[in-house]
Amino acid sequence: xxxxxxxxxxxxxxxxxxxxxxxxxxxxxxxxxxxxxxxxxxxxxxxxxxxxxxxxxxxxxxxxxxxxxxxxxxxxxxxxxxxxxxxxxxxxxxxxxxxxxxxxxxxxxxxxxxxxxxxxxxxxxxxxxxxxxxxxxxxxxxxxxxxxxxxxxxxxxxxxxxxxxxxxxxxxxxxxxxxxxxxxxxxxxxxxxxxxxxxxxxxxxxxxxxxxxxxxxxxxxxxxxxxxxxxxxxxxxxxxxxxxxxxxxxxxxxxxxxxxxxxxxxxxxxxxxxxxxxxxxxxxxxxxxxxxxxxxxxxxxxxxxxxxxxxxxxxxxxxxxxxxxxxxxxxxxxxxxxxxxxxxxxxxxxxxxxxxxxxxxxxxxxxxxxxxxxxxxxxxxxxxxxxxxxxxxxxxxxxxxxxxxxxxxxxxxxxxxxxxxxxxxxxxxxxxxxxxxxxxxxxxxxxxxxxxxxxxxxxxxxxxxxxxxxxxxxxxxxxxxxxxxxxxxxxxxxxxxxxxxxxxxxxxxxxxxxxxxxxxxxxxxxxxxxxxxxxxxxxxxxxxxxxxxxxxxxxxxxxxxxxxxxxxxxxxxxxxxxxxxxxxxxxxxxxxxxxxxxxxxxxxxxxxxxxxxxxxxxxxxxxxxxxxxxxxxxxxxxxxxxxxxxxxxxxxxxxxxxxxxxxxxxxxxxxxxxxxxxxxxxxxxxxxxxxxxxxxxxxxxxxxxxxxxxxxxxxxxxxxxxxxxxxxxxxxxxxxxxxxxxxxxxx
Numbered sequence: 001x002x003x004x005x006x007x008x009x010x011x012x013x014x015x016x017x018x019x020x021x022x023x024x025x026x027x028x029x030x031x032x033x034x035x036x037x038x039x040x041x042x043x044x045x046x047x048x049x050x051x052x053x054x055x056x057x058x059x060x061x062x063x064x065x066x067x068x069x070x071x072x073x074x075x076x077x078x079x080x081x082x083x084x085x086x087x088x089x090x091x092x093x094x095x096x097x098x099x100x101x102x103x104x105x106x107x108x109x110x111x112x113x114x115x116x117x118x119x120x121x122x123x124x125x126x127x128x129x130x131x132x133x134x135x136x137x138x139x140x141x142x143x144x145x146x147x148x149x150x151x152x153x154x155x156x157x158x159x160x161x162x163x164x165x166x167x168x169x170x171x172x173x174x175x176x177x178x179x180x181x182x183x184x185x186x187x188x189x190x191x192x193x194x195x196x197x198x199x200x201x202x203x204x205x206x207x208x209x210x211x212x213x214x215x216x217x218x219x220x221x222x223x224x225x226x227x228x229x230x231x232x233x234x235x236x237x238x239x240x241x242x243x244x245x246x247x248x249x250x251x252x253x254x255x256x257x258x259x260x261x262x263x264x265x266x267x268x269x270x271x272x273x274x275x276x277x278x279x280x281x282x283x284x285x286x287x288x289x290x291x292x293x294x295x296x297x298x299x300x301x302x303x304x305x306x307x308x309x310x311x312x313x314x315x316x317x318x319x320x321x322x323x324x325x326x327x328x329x330x331x332x333x334x335x336x337x338x339x340x341x342x343x344x345x346x347x348x349x350x351x352x353x354x355x356x357x358x359x360x361x362x363x364x365x366x367x368x369x370x371x372x373x374x375x376x377x378x379x380x381x382x383x384x385x386x387x388x389x390x391x392x393x394x395x396x397x398x399x400x401x402x403x404x405x406x407x408x409x410x411x412x413x414x415x416x417x418x419x420x421x422x423x424x425x426x427x428x429x430x431x432x433x434x435x436x437x438x439x440x441x442x443x444x445x446x447x448x449x450x451x452x453x454x455x456x457x458x459x460x461x462x463x464x465x466x467x468x469x470x471x472x473x474x475x476x477x478x479x480x481x482x483x484x485x486x487x488x489x490x491x492x493x494x495x496x497x498x499x500x501x502x503x504x505x506x507x508x509x510x511x512x513x514x515x516x517x518x519x520x521x522x523x524x525x526x527x528x529x530x531x532x533x534x535x536x537x538x539x540x541x542x543x544x545x546x547x548x549x550x551x552x553x554x555x556x557x558x559x560x561x562x563x564x565x566x567x568x569x570x571x572x573x574x575x576x577x578x579x580x581x582x583x584x585x586x587x588x589x590x591x592x593x594x595x596x597x598x599x600x601x602x603x604x605x606x607x608x609x610x611x612x613x614x615x616x617x618x619x620x621x622x623x624x625x626x627x628x629x630x631x632x633x634x635x636x637x638x639x640x641x642x643x644x645x646x647x648x649x650x651x652x653x654x655x656x657x658x659x660x661x662x663x664x665x666x667x668x669x670x671x672x673x674x675x676x677x678x679x680x681x682x683x684x685x686x687x688x689x690x691x692x693x694x695x696x697x698x699x700x701x702x703x704x705x706x707x708x709x710x711x712x713x714x715x716x717x718x719x720x721x722x723x724x725x726x727x728x729x730x731x732x733x734x735x736x737x738x739x740x741x742x743x744x745x746x747x
Contacts, residue, residue, distance in 0.1 A: 006159040006192065007070070011060035012040035021052035022188065029060060029156065032068045039063070041089035045745045047124035048567055048603050055155030056085035056125055061092055062099070062151040068142040070158055077133040077165070079193055080142070083155030084114035085125045092150060099151030100359070103142045104132050106173040106352055110359035111147055120363035122513055122574060125154075127196075129176040130358065131161050131349075159193045162230035165268075166315065174268065174349040175358045178203075178259055182272075182343045183212040184239030185482075191233060200241065200346065202511040205256040205325075209508070211244040212444070214478065215276035215309070222310045236345040237274035237311045243330070247339035254289070254327040255341060262360030263322040265350050271326075272313045272345030275301040278338075279308030285334040286341035289327040290318055298334055301342060311344075324348060443508045444520030444531075450477065451522050451529050455486050464538065467595065467609070469499070474534060477519075484519060485535065489528040499612065500528045506587060506610045514575030516598055516608040535606065537599035540568055540657075544594065544664045544697075562700040564603060565661045566712075566741045571605030572597045573734040576654065579613075580647045580730050588614050588645055592653035593634045593667075594660055614645060633667030633678070638724050648724035651733060655719025659683050662712065664697035680720050687717055708743035711736065 010018050010026035018026045039061040050056050072078060080103060086094035095115040101108045108130055118126055132140070140158070144151040165174075181187065181197035188196045201209070215238040223229045243250040261267060269290060278284055281303045288296035295316050305312040318324055328341035352358050446454075454475035455462045465472040470490035477484055489500065500523070507518035522529040537543070543560050560568070572592075579587040589596075589607065596609040634656045636649035656667050659679050667679045676682045686692040692713060696704070704712075715736040721727045728736070 006157065008055070009156040010055040010058055011153045011155055012042075012058035013055070014040065018054040020054040022194075024194070026054050026155065029068070032070060034067045034069055037064060038066050041092060043085060043087040043089055045087060045563075047085075047087070048564070049124045050085070055083055057154075059085070059089050059152045059154050061089060062144045062146055062153075065143060065145045066151075067144075068156070070140040070142065071138060072140050072158065074138050077131055077161040077163075078140070079157065079159040079161050079195075080108075080130045080132055081155075081157035081159070082108075082128045082130075082153060083125065083157075084118075084128075084152070085154045086113075086115040086118045089152070092152070094152060096149035097146070097152055098148035100145045100147060101143070101151075102145070103130070104140055104173070105356060106132065107355075107357040107359050108173070108175070110357065111362065112359070113362045114152075116362045130173060131165075131176070132173045133171070157194075161193065162191075163227070164231050173352045173356070173358060176347070177261055177267070177350055178346060178348040180257075180346040181236050181239060182345050183210075183241035184214070184235060187235055189233045189235070191230065197236060197345070200257065203257045203259055205258045206253075207508075208243075208253040208255055210241045210255045213240050213242055213277065214238060217479075219276045219309050221274065222307065224306075224310065228311065231313060232272050232311070232345055236272055237309075238276065240274070240276070240342050240344045242277075242342045243328070243340050245338075245340075247330070250330050250339045250341075251332060254329045255343075256325065256327040257346065259324040259326070259346075259348055261322060261324055261348065262350065265353060265358075265360070266317060266319040267324065268347075268349040268351060269316045269318050269324065269326070270313055270345075270347040270349070271316070271343060272311065272347070273299075273301040273304065273342065274309065274311040274344050275305070275342055276309050277342075278302060280337075282334065283337040284340045284342060285331045285336040287329045287331050288314075289325070289329070290316055291321075291325050298331060299328075299341070300334075300336075313345075443504050443518055446477075446520050446522040446529070446531060448522055448524040448527055448529075451475075451486060451488075451527075451531075454484065454531075458488065469609075477531070482519075483534040485532045487530045487532065497528065500530070502613060503530060503610045506613055510579075510587075512575060512578045512582070513604070514571045514606055515578065516606040532608070533600075535598035535608075536601035537603060539595045540572075540597040540599060540605070540661070541594035543599070544660060545666075559699055562704050563741070563744060565700070566708075566737065566744060568597065568599065568603065568605040569658060569661055570734065570737045570741060572607055572657065573654065573730060573737055575605070575607035576650055577730040577734050579607075580650070585615050586647060588647055589650050589653075590614055590645065591631055591634075592650050592657060593631050594657055597657070633680075636724070637722070646724055647730065648727045651719050651727045651730055652724075654730070654733060655716050655727075656680055658712070658716035658719065662697065662716065663695045664699070665695075684717060684720060687713065705744045705746070708740050711743060712740045715740065 008024055008026040009029040009032065011029045013026070013028050016027065020026060041059050041061050043057045043059065046053065046057060082101065086097075088094065095113075097115070098111050098113050100110045100112065109128070114126055118124065142156070144153065179195060179197050180200040180203065182200045184197070184199070186197065186199050188194055204210075219238070221234040221237045241255065243253075243255050271288070275284065279302060281300060283302065285298055285300045286296075287294060288299050296314070301312065302308065326346065328343060330336070330339035330341055332339060350358055452458065454477050455473040456475075458471075458473060462473040462475060463471050464474045464485070467487075470488045473486040473488065475484050475486045476482065500521075504518065504521055507515070511517075516535070517533045519531045519533065521531065537558070543558050576589060576592060579589055589610065590612040591609055592607070596607060598606045598608050600606060634653040636652040639645055639649045639652075656679065660667060663679065663683075665679060668677060669679075670677055675685070683692060683695065686695060693701075696709075715728075715733060718726075718728055719733060
């Protein structure tokens, strides 16, 4: 049987055919194996972030070298995608699996640990994508070689590759490191080879986010030929990131992306351009720098492509260190009509080395790296499927620059001068309009009219919650393409301008799976409005109690299982741990509570509400002196007493959240007897008296593993230690909660 069309293998599965969440059909892998000594196994648990059980819940286990054979055309190039879900499979723990993978004479992975890579990227599953030009045999051999423990694979895709690479690249095997839809959303193309495009915003350097733009509905992508459409779909060319309309600001910063790669390899960098705004030559001309070298001095997309809406791409060969820096900057010397730049897509492919290898080292998880997918690994093993809420992080950036870039006209040989961002102040003044204030920072500016349209005139029927800031509305923007949560400040709100600006300042710089994503803001006619990704399952608090205490919420409550509750607590701890250790400067949330832990449609926890957050201490300081703020019942008593804020204040608050999750009752309940009003105090006394088990939510009491419960209670109460020095760090809390989950599922 020759496989010249795509083949999708559900490895280890026994059913004849299985369908994933995208409607694609997967078949068992057994008939392509050359030996019968491998094992099939089913994962012991299903992570809630998995997009589908297919192909991730079944695995093929190899205890010795094993080869697949695929009859494919020896003259065509194919995508090869390997799917890994590093879970536990019966007696096999994927954390102990280190192995190599080779195909068609190339080493794709060596000493590879899917578990370490997933931990470093804080993802439950991985997809590594390669493209191979198979020329020596009618059979494509794919070999798994255990080096320590065993080898495993969950899914294999083999898909014919369209002719989209230069002929001189045909001798190479390549690994897809990045495929970014610049200025647009995550999506999987509907082309036969199902390439995945990711949001570019996590890779943008500094404050200069530019402005995400989308083509008007009447603009069609004018492909020069039918074959060109195979290079990238219209969704890539109809979205872009520009520097914004302010030429004065634009000449003072670079629009820069940093892409982590493996050192000592050569890379093919492909940049996609399509100007759907301008249609004349010399309206927008800019420099392109890669690794501080000038690769284009007069980049004029309209001149290259031949008109408005016409796409073009440029390929560059890059080698060197463990990062690729890509930067755009207007070229005033060309005297264009607008000082601006534009980019629609980025692809980065690793080329095999002289030994035929594409394998890089495993990442080394650290507190910083395991907390963030943005700086996840100096060695990206793969295009990693990050199923995030689809959002357009549209942003203006003001970055004030020290020095001015001096250019020479020698293309491809000049080293560019690094730009140093220095953040300017942002304060309300009578001389500046609100729209200028927002658009000059880091988030998209919405007009008040857009906000009214998104929420049906702030209709009460759209209200999904009420907080200290004001009402939260469910709405839609961008022609109903994006569902959002619109948080509108009430005139009497105690959280005023400072909290509003603080939220924008912090969230615009932070990107993490377990932090809520800020899309934009509106400040017009004395309104203060924040726009976020919509969290379909509301707040954690709404799902803990039999009845909603807040009658304004429209979220349908669900009784959470104990395993779900553990997963949510782990997600919240990961988000807060990133604030403490993963950002450039430590950030203390200062208002951790169950109403500020939001749940998306897959029940993934996302920490929200950064209006009270503070940038934390440096290494030479033990605390931040500050006016006490927070929520009663969650407030660290040491912080209240000494007015000295530390990251352990967030640990205390999370400890209260852990008790609230366990007991399903508010932290303060005046209706109860005096000794039970404060949840934290009652839990500490009950633990000392041996009666804490009576506090547990009866809906989950019977399903909690006793060892898990013991460890969970100890973790929560340790967070509530009277003195902050006796409390664990957030990283230690996270590790303890992850251990609780292992105890619960019997690992």
